[in-house]
Amino acid sequence: MNASDEEWNLLKKVQQMDFVVVELTLYTDTHPNDEEAMNQWREAIKEAKKVRKQYESRFGPLSLLSVPSKQAIEVGWHWNSTPWPWQR
Template sequence: MNAFEEEREMMLRVQQADFVVVELTLYTDTHPEDAEALGQWREAIKEAAHVRRQYEKRYGPLSLLSVPTEQAIELGWRWNSTPWPWQR
């Protein structure tokens, strides 16, 4: 797998994890007494954060909420510098 494919694969994992969080959030909004779903929601948030941190550590921040990251502090992250994550 080349570098481009690796990054795309990691981005896909971020998107999948975020999707699970959104879906479980919607479900738990309408089923607040479902303890199992609330547990899944908590685990999904942890997993999504973990996957996002892995991506950002390697490729840079995905949003302003991610700043400051180690990369931003060390390298002086510039949002107007290309390529942006969706341009790679």
């Protein structure tokens, strides 16, 4: 697997985890007493954060919420510089 494949696979995992978080959020909004769903939601939040951190530490920030990242502070990050994550 080359670096480009690794980046795409990790980005796909970020998207999958974000989807899980959104879906569980919607479900728990309508089922606030479902403790199992609340536990799944908490775990999904943790996993999504972990995967996003993995991606960003390797390939750069995905959103403004990630700034200032360690990379941005140490070497600078220019949002107007290509390629953007989805262009690689």
